[in-house]
Amino acid sequence: MPNGIRSACNRQPCIVESHRQMQAANPIVNQIATLKHLPSLPHILLKIISACNSDNIDMAEIARILEKDPSLSSKILRMVNSAHYGLPQKMESITQCVAYLGVNTIKTIAIGASISQALYPVQGNGLFNLKRFWRHSLKCAVLARLISKQIRHNNPEEAFLAGLLHDIGRLILWINYPKEYAELLSEYEDRPDLLLAAEIRMGMTHCEVGAWQLDRWSIQSFIVDAVLYHHQPADKVSNASTLVQIISVANALARFNIDDQERVLDLADKLCGINPSQAEEALSRTDEEMGEVARLLGLEIEEPSAREGTASTNDDETQQALVSEVRDVSLLLSAFQNLLDAPDEISVLNVIHQGLEILFDLKDIYIFIYDSEKDCLVGKEVTVNPRSSLIADFMVLVRSGQNLLASALRQAKPLHLAADATDYDTAIIDMQLLRFVGKDGIMAVPMLARGQFVGVIVMGLDQFEFSQLSEHINLLNMFARQAALSIHADQIRRSSLTMVRTERAGVSSDIARKVVHEVNNPLTIIKNYLKILGIKLNKQNIAQDEISIINKEIDRIGRILGVLSSFSRNEKLKAESVDVNAVLSDLIKITRESLQEHSKINIHMDLSSSLPNISSDEDRMKQIFVNLVKNASEAMSGGGNLYIKTRLISGRLDGDVTQGNGARLGYIEVTISDDGPGIPDEIKSRIFDPFVSSKGGGHSGLGLSIVNNIVRSMNGTITCESEGGKGAAFIVALPIINKNKS
Numbered sequence: 001m002p003n004g005i006r007s008a009c010n011r012q013p014c015i016v017e018s019h020r021q022m023q024a025a026n027p028i029v030n031q032i033a034t035l036k037h038l039p040s041l042p043h044i045l046l047k048i049i050s051a052c053n054s055d056n057i058d059m060a061e062i063a064r065i066l067e068k069d070p071s072l073s074s075k076i077l078r079m080v081n082s083a084h085y086g087l088p089q090k091m092e093s094i095t096q097c098v099a100y101l102g103v104n105t106i107k108t109i110a111i112g113a114s115i116s117q118a119l120y121p122v123q124g125n126g127l128f129n130l131k132r133f134w135r136h137s138l139k140c141a142v143l144a145r146l147i148s149k150q151i152r153h154n155n156p157e158e159a160f161l162a163g164l165l166h167d168i169g170r171l172i173l174w175i176n177y178p179k180e181y182a183e184l185l186s187e188y189e190d191r192p193d194l195l196l197a198a199e200i201r202m203g204m205t206h207c208e209v210g211a212w213q214l215d216r217w218s219i220q221s222f223i224v225d226a227v228l229y230h231h232q233p234a235d236k237v238s239n240a241s242t243l244v245q246i247i248s249v250a251n252a253l254a255r256f257n258i259d260d261q262e263r264v265l266d267l268a269d270k271l272c273g274i275n276p277s278q279a280e281e282a283l284s285r286t287d288e289e290m291g292e293v294a295r296l297l298g299l300e301i302e303e304p305s306a307r308e309g310t311a312s313t314n315d316d317e318t319q320q321a322l323v324s325e326v327r328d329v330s331l332l333l334s335a336f337q338n339l340l341d342a343p344d345e346i347s348v349l350n351v352i353h354q355g356l357e358i359l360f361d362l363k364d365i366y367i368f369i370y371d372s373e374k375d376c377l378v379g380k381e382v383t384v385n386p387r388s389s390l391i392a393d394f395m396v397l398v399r400s401g402q403n404l405l406a407s408a409l410r411q412a413k414p415l416h417l418a419a420d421a422t423d424y425d426t427a428i429i430d431m432q433l434l435r436f437v438g439k440d441g442i443m444a445v446p447m448l449a450r451g452q453f454v455g456v457i458v459m460g461l462d463q464f465e466f467s468q469l470s471e472h473i474n475l476l477n478m479f480a481r482q483a484a485l486s487i488h489a490d491q492i493r494r495s496s497l498t499m500v501r502t503e504r505a506g507v508s509s510d511i512a513r514k515v516v517h518e519v520n521n522p523l524t525i526i527k528n529y530l531k532i533l534g535i536k537l538n539k540q541n542i543a544q545d546e547i548s549i550i551n552k553e554i555d556r557i558g559r560i561l562g563v564l565s566s567f568s569r570n571e572k573l574k575a576e577s578v579d580v581n582a583v584l585s586d587l588i589k590i591t592r593e594s595l596q597e598h599s600k601i602n603i604h605m606d607l608s609s610s611l612p613n614i615s616s617d618e619d620r621m622k623q624i625f626v627n628l629v630k631n632a633s634e635a636m637s638g639g640g641n642l643y644i645k646t647r648l649i650s651g652r653l654d655g656d657v658t659q660g661n662g663a664r665l666g667y668i669e670v671t672i673s674d675d676g677p678g679i680p681d682e683i684k685s686r687i688f689d690p691f692v693s694s695k696g697g698g699h700s701g702l703g704l705s706i707v708n709n710i711v712r713s714m715n716g717t718i719t720c721e722s723e724g725g726k727g728a729a730f731i732v733a734l735p736i737i738n739k740n741k742s
Contacts, residue, residue: 028203029212031176044069052107053474059098062106067094068293070137070164070171075109076101077161078217092220093157132189133174135290136254137167142289144250146282151246151272159246162226165219166247169210169227173199192255196231207231234267245271253283339486345369348490349382352457352483359479360469364437364460366391368405369487370453375399377406377456391436393649393666396429398453403427405456408444414473414480416443416466433458441466445476447484454484454491519557527554574617580668580734581607583618584644587625600639608647611668614736620710621734627703628672628730635676635728645671649733666736667716673729679722687720 044065051062066072073094080097081090091097098106144163148156173181180202188195199205204212211228215221226247229240237248249272252264268274274282338355342348353365366388368377379394398406404427408415417426418441419434433442437460447454457480461469469476534547588603595601632642649667679687688708711718715735722728 028173028176028209044072048072048110049107050474052103052110053478057103059103060095062103063095063098066098066106067141067160067164068138069134070168072109073161073164074168074214074217074219076106077219079105079109081218090218090220092161092223094161133167133171137164138293139286139290140164140166140247140250140254142286143253143282144246146285147246147250147272147274150274150278150282151242153242153246158220158223159243159250162223162243162247163250165210165214165223166227166230166251167206167210168213169206169208172209172213173202173206177202190255192231205231234270237271249274253279256283339482342486342490345487345490345494346383348483348486349380350384351486353382353384355479355483356457356459359475360465360472362459362461362465362469364439366437366458366460367455368394368396368458369455370398370409371395372453376401377409401427401429404430404433404442405444405458409446409448409453409456412446412448414443414445414476416461417441439465443469445480447480447487449481449484449488452488454487457483523554523557527551530554574619575615576618577613578616578618578621579611579613580621580670581611581646583621584625584646584670587622587629588644591629595633595642599633599636601633601636602641604641604643606643606645610648611646612648612736614668614734616714616734620714624707624710624732625670625672627707628732631703631730632672632674632676632728636674640727641675643671643673645673667733668736670732670734671729672732673727675727678724678726679720679728681724684720684722688718 047065048062051058051065066076076094076097077091080100081087091100141160141163144159145156147153148159153159170181170185174185184195184198184202188198196205196207207228207230211224214224214227222241222243225241226243229237229244230247230251232240232248234248237245249268252267256264265276265279268279269276338351339348342351349367352367356362356365364387365382365385367380367382369380370376371378374395375398377396377398379391380388381392382388396403396405398409404415404417417430417434419439421441422431422434430442437458439460440462441460443459443461443466445457445459447456459469530547530551534544537543537547584605584607588605592603595603629642629644636642647669649669688704708718711732711734717733719731720728721731
């Protein structure tokens with residue numbers, strides 16, 4: 001043996017106690033100390049991300065995939081055993097680490113590694129070298145576990161992990177010195193002794209680099225020893241721990257070739273007492289297990305026939321798939337953030353539409369929201385898709401409906417209907433949607449939040465779009481789940497706000513009744529005494545003017561009490577046929593002159609001619625519109641424009657969905673808007689609460705609260721839309737009830 005090689009094999013490696021001392025002593029340590037990411041095979045990263053995204057997450061399966069990769073295994077061990085978690089004892093099992101960290105953390109680690117690898121991919125024949133490194137590391141790990149079982153070592157999984165990490169130093173050197181170390185690998189890949197000698201000339205062997213890094217990551221010391229000493233001569237290893245001996249033999253067997261057969265088998269017998277037949281059995285079982293791993297990962301791991309190998313077409317495609325996965329995840333995270341930031345349902349729906357456009361390059365997207373009262377899906381208008389206005393308030397039955405949308409929601413999975421697959425039994429509503437989108441088919445993607453129906457996303461697809469979307473169905477489901485949670489959260493927020501308003505209104509009504517009752521009595525007495533005082537005094541007495549002023553102020557208090565009284569009353573509504581357009585027209589006839597001439601307000605009417613009469617209370621309806629018109633005119637103190645618009649929201653269901661004493665046939669929507677200064681953001685969410693006003697002194701802040709109470713008593717809804725400086729719009733929706741239908 002040449003002297004250089006002998007000295008390399010006999011060199012006594014050591015780990016300097018202080019990392020700082022080591023860093024000062026060796027420039028290689030300076031370089032590797034900054035290392036944060038080690039590359040993994042893209043095949044493994046894709047498998048982990050896919051397993052984490054699965055609807056039926058199998059933690060054991062995730063652990064089995066992870067333990068096949070040295071880079072990810074070392075990263076997870078390093079994380080779990082760090083001071084951040086403060087565990088009383090170190091974890092050495094990947095299965096334990098996965099159970100402790102949870103699927104979300106594992107997924108984050110895999111995505112982080114994927115992003116790093118996509119941004120900084122391995123160059124040239126790097127992927128081929130990475131596969132060679134990975135194949136040898138895994139083969140050594142499998143052999144170490146089998147040998148450990150054969151010799152009845154007490155911890156086969158520890159042996160597997162040590163085998164997996166034994167050459168981690170090579171990977172670290174290759175990443176930090178890609179050109180220099182790649183040349184060494186190319187020249188000495190099949191001669192470990194010569195490679196060690198060349199590494200010593202560099203400054204550190206891969207055994208020392210790997211052991212130093214694992215010790216720095218707080219990996220168990222016996223595993224560190226196995227990494228450090230696995231290339232030491234047999235006579236020295238024979239006095240070491242059993243784990244060191246196992247890894248030394250496993251490493252030699254993993255590089256087994258016919259030319260070196262005698263030395264390797266002699267080493268196996270000397271260190272572990274394994275005879276040639278046992279060694280052959282271990283190699284045969286290892287090859288079988290490696291084949292299973294290859295099938296699991298979709299990876300080509302055949303024995304390399306030459307050092308000058310290159311990455312296969314399959315490898316290149318996998319690397320591109322990883323880059324694509326990273327792109328999708330990055331876009332998905334961005335869409336998630338936008339969903340979280342959306343302030344209301346309209347904004348959430350717009351973000352959903354835009355997210356699907358960006359992620360899947362789709363255009364024909366329509367969103368239906370589940371209405372639990374009517375047990376149906378209701379089409380929603382999305383401002384970024386003008387055609388969606390055509391399906392606004394389009395209704396589809398769910399539990400009793402035999403259609404694509406309802407089936408997707410009930411089965412909690414995306415369903416597709418191709419136009420050429422329709423037949424006599426296809427639901428009419430499905431045929432309508434197919435004709436409406438005008439594509440080869442439609443896909444219905446359910447949105448559920450914690451098992452509750454939220455809605456359905458309907459997409460028109462041609463054959464190519466369907467093919468592309470089918471490859472990303474997990475990504476689509478993830479996006480739909482997040483969209484459902486965002487819509488559900490907005491619904492809970494609005495429901496809670498309504499509940500709070502109702503409770504506040506109830507408390508305020510009780511207070512108002514008591515105030516009106518208690519204050520009216522002394523006011524009446526005061527007015528009576530003032531009248532008597534006025535009679536007693538001479539008409540020319542100067543005090544008469546002061547008495548008059550006091551009377552006027554008492555009358556003003558009476559008017560305020562009148563408002564409070566109106567707010568506190570819970571009168572029963574009359575049921576009469578009401579023409580909403582006529583009510584509005586009469587109101588404007590009365591107020592037009594004062595609004596236009598005195599307040600400089602122009603009135604614009606857009607009343608739908610198709611409105612039916614509704615059964616309601618005309619006086620209370622007038623009170624609603626008077627308050628809203630008054631509110632708008634007061635907001636435009638310097639003049640402006642007042643807009644009044646009505647429209648019919650039709651929506652007869654496929655079957656009768658009843659509420660109260662009749663079947664709801666749709667809604668009449670009345671919008672009263674202005675181009676005043678709008679409503680300040682700080683009170684917008686409380687605009688219907690009692691005693692909230694943006695108009696300053698002299699306004700009780702009860703008008704809109706009264707309006708809200710009346711609208712709700714009519715089973716209607718009222719909403720407010722306002723942007724700073726762009727006016728405000730109040731939208732009242734009143735139900736059309738067919739009282740003749742039970």
